[in-house]
Amino acid sequence: MPTQVLYGTETGNAEMLAEDIAGHIGADVANLADFDPAAFEAGTLYLIVTSTYGDGDLPASAKPFAEKMAAQQPDLSGVRFAVFGMGDSEYPETFNFGGKRIEEMMTAAGAVMVGERVTHDASGPDMADDLALPWADALMALA
Amino acid sequence: MHSIAIIGAGPAGCYCAQALAKALPDARIDILDARPVPYGLIRYGVAPDHQGTKAVIRQFERLFERQGVQFFGDVTLGRDVTLEALREMYDAVVLATGLDQDRKLGVPGDDLPGVLGSGVVTRAWNDAPDSTPPQIGARVVVIGNGNVAVDLVRLLAKTDAECEGSDLTLTLPPVTRIDVVGRSPAEAAKFDPVMLKELGRLGAASIQVHGAEGEGKVIEALATLNGHAPEGARCAVHFHFGWVPEAIEGDTRVTAARFARGAERLSLPCDTVLTAIGFDGSRQEADVEGRIAPGLYTTGWARRGPRGTIPENRADAMQVAATIAADLGPGGKPRRDALAPLVPQAVGYAGWQRIDEAERAAAPEGRVRAKIRTRVAMLALAQRGE
Known part of the structure; x- marks a missing residue:
């Protein structure tokens, strides 16, 4: 199945992880800031990596994408996606809201999420790659 | 092949290196x-209890490792x-030296013992080399309405x-009272709401907010904080505005610290005043795109002044x-081959890795x-092992 990695980033952490995932599974990678929802294709699996910033907000590079989604109201039936969120448990009330918002946005447009949304905690002991690469491998095995 | 030297390995310099490495994969x-x-500042400015924020270091490790x-x-x-020698050696030199002097209050008594700048304090709490633990008493006045003031209060x-x-x-002193005083009204305070909300989780501090009128996310966050009173609180935090x-x-x-608001006066008894009103230092004169002179650039706080968080410095870098990348000419200067003999004592990345490893190994329980x-x-x- 064709696969593409997308990322929303503010400090660059999600960008680096998305590039690592894309390199690991051999897929293309794009910044959500440069991605038009009209380009979503049924039959492609999108792996979306996003952080959370500020008070549970989307990171800067995902905001133009969210605006386009709201304006275009695309029909994403047949589109499959998975979300890897990056959060910081120092801020428990809004932990990983970025990933949650992307999931809600995609699901509301008719896309189907594959597997569970996974979250990395910047204040936790795990390296993001150690969670994300096996996550991507498992998705590729499903696809 | 092009060669670029960046002065300053803080967030501004590292983000600049990252962007340059992406734009010019062959550059040294x-x-x-x-x-x-x-x-x-990631290591010595970001608060020691914000390890998630410090995690951007993992991006920068990759610059040196891969x-x-x-x-x-x-x-x-x-x-x-x-600087002249560096400009001879490199096609471009970037000054990313930041600003590290605490801005002074500029009022009588601002040099009394017990008045400390936030930079001095946060560097000491971050164990900056050869810093001295600041003498902080039981009653503290924090002057400033930005995130650095919140860091001081929280810690x-x-x-x-x-x-x-x-x-x-x-070991930080057992402070019993903290007054946080801002010159502007609460509506204009520079706090990030998420930083204020974090104070609402303090388990041993009560919080009272005085005179926070208006609208907006900061006002809402302050309203949520007001009246926070965990059982057995040992420290009372009071916010004052205007x-x-x-x-x-x-x-x-x-x-004591004395303040004026129109004809009103406020005198707060205290033994310590911490100022968190920004930073000074040598700003670079540059054009809007960051050029100081041909082949010489600046980025980060040295360029823009002491404003903006990590993502803003990333965008700037x-x-x-x-x-x-757009300005570079044909290249071909002698680069690090010329620098290395001039600075034989320089600590390389492998040396830093030994320091890093020793610091992690020495972590006490819970740290x-x-x-x-x-x-x-x-x-x-x-130098061990070299």
């Missing part, structure tokens, strides 16, 4: 820092090598258990890197790291 990029260790960027630590511009109000998972190794500092009082040490606290000890560790 060297980062110099006056400290023996990299990462600047992207061929070389670190020259313990190299001071003007002492070990001159002073936290219990030892609440610092679990941090790299704070100093008060202009008039004088710091005391003979041999601070005894990316823009300056794009300017540099992630115990930083090496003197330059001499850092250099000894860095």
Whole structure:
């Protein structure tokens, strides 16, 4: 199945992880800031990596994408996606809201999420790659 | 092939190196820092209990570990090598030296013992090399309405258990009262709401907010904080707005801080005044794209002044890197081959890795790291095995 990695980033952490995932599974990678929802294709699996910033907000590079989604109201039936969120448990009330918002946005447009949304905690002991690469491998095995 | 030297291994310099490495994969990029260790304010400015924020370091590690960027630590511009010499050696030189002087209050008594700048305090709490633990008493006035003021309040109000998972190794004094005073009205305060909300989780501090009128996310966050009163609180935090500092009082040490709001006066008894009103230092005169002179650039706080968080410095560094990439001529200067013999004592990335490893290994119970606290000890560790 064709696969593409997308990322929303503010400090660059999600960008680096998305590039690592894309390199690991051999897929293309794009910044959500440069991605038009009209380009979503049924039959492609999108792996979306996003952080959370500020008070549970989307990171800067995902905001133009969210605006386009709201304006275009695309029909994403047949589109499959998975979300890897990056959060910081120092801020428990809004932990990983970025990933949650992307999931809600995609699901509301008719896309189907594959597997569970996974979250990395910047204040936790795990390296993001150690969670994300096996996550991507498992998705590729499903696809 | 192009060669670029960046002065300052803090967030501005590292983000600039990252963007340059992406735009010019063949360029040789060297980062110099006056400290023996990299990462600047990420390591010595970001609060020790915000390890998630410090995690951007993992991006920068990759510069040195995989992207061929070389670190020259313990190299001071003007002492070990001159800017003129660097400009001869490199096609482009970037000054990412930041601003590290605490801005003074500029009122009578602002130099009394007991008046401390936030930079001095946060560097000490972050175990900056050769810093001295600040003498902080039981009654503290914090002047400033930005995130640095919130960092000071939070760390002073936290219990030892609440610092679990941090790299704070100093024992902070048992403060009983903190007054946070801002010159502007609450509506104009520069706090990030999320930083204020974090104070609402303090388990041993009560919070009272005085005179926060208006609308907006900061006002909402302050309203949520007001009346926070965990059982057995040992510290009372009071926020005040719209008060202009008039004088710091005391003979041999601070005894009070006095403020004015129109005809009103507020005198707060205290033994310590912490100022968090911004930073000064040598700003660089540059054009809007970050050029100081041909082949010489600046980014980060040295360019824009002491405003903006990590992402803003990233955006700034990316823009300056794009300017540099567009300006570069044919290249071919002698680069690090010429620098290395001039600074034989420089700490390389492998030396930093030895320091890093030693710091992690020395972490006490409940902490992630115990930083090496003197330059001499850092250099000894860095040179071991070389």
